Amino acid sequence: MSAGGFLSGGLFSGGFLRRVGAMVTKEFIQLQRDRVTFATMIMIPLLQLVLFGYAINTTPRNLPTAVLAHENTDATRAIVAALRNTDFFQFTRLATSEQEAEHLIRAGDVLFLVEIPAGFERALRRGEAPALLVAADATDPVASANALGALEGTVRTALRRERFVDAAGTAPFSITQHRRYNPAGTSQLNIVPGLLGTILTMTMLIFTALSVTREVERGTMESLLSMPINPVEIMLGKILPYVLVGIMQGVLILGAGMVLFAVPVEGSLTLLTIVTLLFITANLSVGYTFSTLAQNQLQAVQMSFMFFLPNILLSGFMFPFAGMPVWAQWISQCLPLTHYLRMVRGILLKGAGFTDLAPDIAALAALMLIAMAIAVARFRQTLD
Amino acid sequence: MASAADGAPQPEAGIAREPEADIAIEVEGLRKQFGTHVVVDDLTMRVRRRQIYGFLGPNGSGKTTTIRMLCGLLTPDAGRGTCLGYDIRTEARRIRAKVGYMTQKFSLYADLSVRENLEFVARLYGVPRPEAAAAAAIARLGLEGRGKQLAGELSGGWKQRLALGACILPQPELLLLDEPTAGVDPQARREFWSEIHTLAAEGLTVLVSTHYMDEAERCHEIAYIAYGHLLAQGPVADVIAASGLTTVTVEAMGAGDSGPAMAALARELEARPGIDMVAPFGTRLHISGRGPQALDAALAPFRARPGLVFRADAPTLEDVFIDLMSRSKDNMT
Ligand SMILES: Nc1ncnc2c1ncn2[C@@H]1O[C@H](COP(=O)(O)OP(=O)(O)O)[C@@H](O)[C@H]1O
Numbered sequence: 074m075s076a077g078g079f080l081s082g083g084l085f086s087g088g089f090l091r092r093v094g095a096m097v098t099k100e101f102i103q104l105q106r107d108r109v110t111f112a113t114m115i116m117i118p119l120l121q122l123v124l125f126g127y128a129i130n131t132t133p134r135n136l137p138t139a140v141l142a143h144e145n146t147d148a149t150r151a152i153v154a155a156l157r158n159t160d161f162f163q164f165t166r167l168a169t170s171e172q173e174a175e176h177l178i179r180a181g182d183v184l185f186l187v188e189i190p191a192g193f194e195r196a197l198r199r200g201e202a203p204a205l206l207v208a209a210d211a212t213d214p215v216a217s218a219n220a221l222g223a224l225e226g227t228v229r230t231a232l233r234r235e236r237f238v239d240a241a242g243t244a245p246f247s248i249t250q251h252r253r254y255n256p257a258g259t260s261q262l263n264i265v266p267g268l269l270g271t272i273l274t275m276t277m278l279i280f281t282a283l284s285v286t287r288e289v290e291r292g293t294m295e296s297l298l299s300m301p302i303n304p305v306e307i308m309l310g311k312i313l314p315y316v317l318v319g320i321m322q323g324v325l326i327l328g329a330g331m332v333l334f335a336v337p338v339e340g341s342l343t344l345l346t347i348v349t350l351l352f353i354t355a356n357l358s359v360g361y362t363f364s365t366l367a368q369n370q371l372q373a374v375q376m377s378f379m380f381f382l383p384n385i386l387l388s389g390f391m392f393p394f395a396g397m398p399v400w401a402q403w404i405s406q407c408l409p410l411t412h413y414l415r416m417v418r419g420i421l422l423k424g425a426g427f428t429d430l431a432p433d434i435a436a437l438a439a440l441m442l443i444a445m446a447i448a449v450a451r452f453r454q455t456l457d
Numbered sequence: 458m459a460s461a462a463d464g465a466p467q468p469e470a471g472i473a474r475e476p477e478a479d480i481a482i483e484v485e486g487l488r489k490q491f492g493t494h495v496v497v498d499d500l501t502m503r504v505r506r507r508q509i510y511g512f513l514g515p516n517g518s519g520k521t522t523t524i525r526m527l528c529g530l531l532t533p534d535a536g537r538g539t540c541l542g543y544d545i546r547t548e549a550r551r552i553r554a555k556v557g558y559m560t561q562k563f564s565l566y567a568d569l570s571v572r573e574n575l576e577f578v579a580r581l582y583g584v585p586r587p588e589a590a591a592a593a594a595i596a597r598l599g600l601e602g603r604g605k606q607l608a609g610e611l612s613g614g615w616k617q618r619l620a621l622g623a624c625i626l627p628q629p630e631l632l633l634l635d636e637p638t639a640g641v642d643p644q645a646r647r648e649f650w651s652e653i654h655t656l657a658a659e660g661l662t663v664l665v666s667t668h669y670m671d672e673a674e675r676c677h678e679i680a681y682i683a684y685g686h687l688l689a690q691g692p693v694a695d696v697i698a699a700s701g702l703t704t705v706t707v708e709a710m711g712a713g714d715s716g717p718a719m720a721a722l723a724r725e726l727e728a729r730p731g732i733d734m735v736a737p738f739g740t741r742l743h744i745s746g747r748g749p750q751a752l753d754a755a756l757a758p759f760r761a762r763p764g765l766v767f768r769a770d771a772p773t774l775e776d777v778f779i780d781l782m783s784r785s786k787d788n789m790t
């Protein structure tokens with residue numbers, strides 16, 4: 074039977090809601106019987122949030138730092154002393170040559186290299202605002218971004234104490250930054266919205282990805298197919314219970330984020346709910362699509378993982394979106410997480426409203442509908 | 458509504474659709490292959506309403522495949538047919554609403570209780586008041602007190618009963634039962650068959666596959682399928698008569714263990730031209746041949762042996778099936 078056939082023939086014919094309802098009830102009972110899955114649904118968000126939330130601590134602490142000084146002056150000593158005294162940095166050594174300094178940073182022995190050029194102190198006294206060169210290993214963008222800010226403050230305070238700088242503190246020097254390996258950084262509050270999106274992506278994908286293949290593997294699909302229910306009804310019946318589960322997880326993550334990490338909600342909570350509902354449904358639809366394509370549960374999990382990885386890497390969760398090549402940006406437009414991250418960051422941190430988010434909302438809805446259409450078209454109504 | 462607007466024919470709306478009201482299943486030239494393996498070949502059969510139609514054949518002969526084609530779960534590669542008057546290729550949806558299909562392997566939800574499984578089925582079929590219907594089904598099946606038990610925890614016999622209950626709950630017109638009694642104890646089998654006879658008496662048509670010969674005798678009509686070919690069909694007596702087999706039984710006289718002697722005799726008989734089949738039945742041997750004269754001639758030298766009693770007999774269904782199988786094997790190779 075073609076997709077068009079049952080759409081015109083039976084989608085809205087009598088009993089559509091009754092059959093979807095029967096399916097939803099069944100799925101809920103099964104979900105509730107499956108204690109392990111049920112526990113996982115609550116534990117995954119909490120564990121990940123606490124784990125990543127605290128592990129990804131964005132306040133710099135004890136970052137290994139080397140100094141390459143081309144002069145040995147009071148200014149040099151003041152800067153080194155300041156680096157020793159602050160918690161942000163951990164002064165490891167005074168490099169003696171360019172090569173040594175280069176090696177230190179490349180090998181990962183230090184994350185920062187402060188280079189004091191020859192004639193720095195003299196230029197400082199003349200008010201020429203000489204440049205300190207700072208090379209940062211920005212493979213950890215969050216740490217390096219914040220540390221660079223901290224470094225400027227540390228050096229300024231040190232030089233003021235040594236009276237190289239007047240009390241007014243007008244820029245006596247400048248810092249020329251050189252971020253290695255990864256040119257951008259993100260801010261602390263990005264992590265909770267990011268985790269909200271990634272955790273939802275992962276759990277939602279897996280739940281529905283297993284749903285159809287599980288019925289096939291347990292042999293219950295043969296019975297189900299022999300009963301009067303069509304693919305749209307089966308799909309909705311399998312997706313809807315998890316929308317509720319997703320909302321529950323969202324509340325859990327956001328609530329914990331607000332309590333543990335003081336994440337603000339600048340924008341509308343209603344808008345956030347709507348956007349999250351859409352995002353959850355889009356991911357459930359994608360997972361369900363995998364479920365209709367896969368031959369068994371293992372394949373379904375593998376497909377979900379293949380989809381999950383680019384979501385993590387290209388959505389802007391881990392690496393800044395703007396730094397990606399154009400083709401990667403195009404790919405990321407096809408990932409629900411890209412749009413959701415933009416929207417959640419917008420709503421939570423910037424107070425963005427509906428009109429700001431309209432393009433992302435439209436994109437998310439389109440992705441959801443495409444996934445559903447593929448799922449319904451690909452759903453095997455026979456055992457052929 | 459979309460379906461009304463596009464003017465598709467609506468059989469329920471009153472257009473006569475039952476020229477052969479007495480026929481439940483009619484298929485012609487049905488064929489199904491998986492890859493290059495032809496599993497069902499040129500199968501033609503007809504099942505009248507209110508009949509218990511037995512579908513017999515050894516494992517792997519294509520019974521399940523045929524049943525799946527009948528309810529639209531598999532698409533035939535060739536042939537045509539109707540089930541309850543609906544085309545099996547294009548009207549699977551309508552067939553599903555009126556057919557109860559009991560799969561060979563238990564296919565209800567193991568993690569739902571008996572009651573929840575029945576309620577789920579009732580809701581899908583739009584049975585009014587699903588809870589009450591499920592409770593009634595539980596009572597009818599004698600499953601009282603087990604309503605809350607998970608289906609997966611039931612024993613084989615109870616599982617099979619539940620599966621049958623789920624099939625008949627929506628009051629279908631046709632039951633397709635795929636080896637419903639496989640692995641079930643004799644007592645439960647007997648009860649199962651009496652239930653099936655009750656249902657047929659109430660007006661249901663039942664197509665039941667099995668590989669138990671004794672169950673064939675409980676059917677109004679049977680069809681025998683082997684290697685995808687339908688080899689015989691009709692009432693049991695007709696199938697036996699149509700086989701053209703002549704059967705003679707031989708028994709050893711006197712006391713003592715005649716086993717080894719009979720086994721030797723069986724080998725001896727089997728080697729004779731004119732004797733097509735020798736099968737031991739307890740202390741007797743069933744000797745069958747396709748030609749009565751040839752059989753007589755072959756047996757003549759043995760009749761003179763002391764201690765053996767020969768008696769003319771009717772072939773059993775099993776004799777007939779084994780003969781049909783060996784003939785079809787000969788034809789294919
Ligand atoms: N989906 C399938 N793909 C490939 N081969 C199949 C499939 N289903 C059944 N077969 C093969 O078709 C043959 C007939 O199977 P089946 O109809 O189940 O026989 P029966 O029910 O009489 O035991 C068997 O050899 C089986 O291996």
Ligand SMILES: [Mg+2]
Nearest residue numbers: 520521561635
């Ligand atoms: Mg079978």
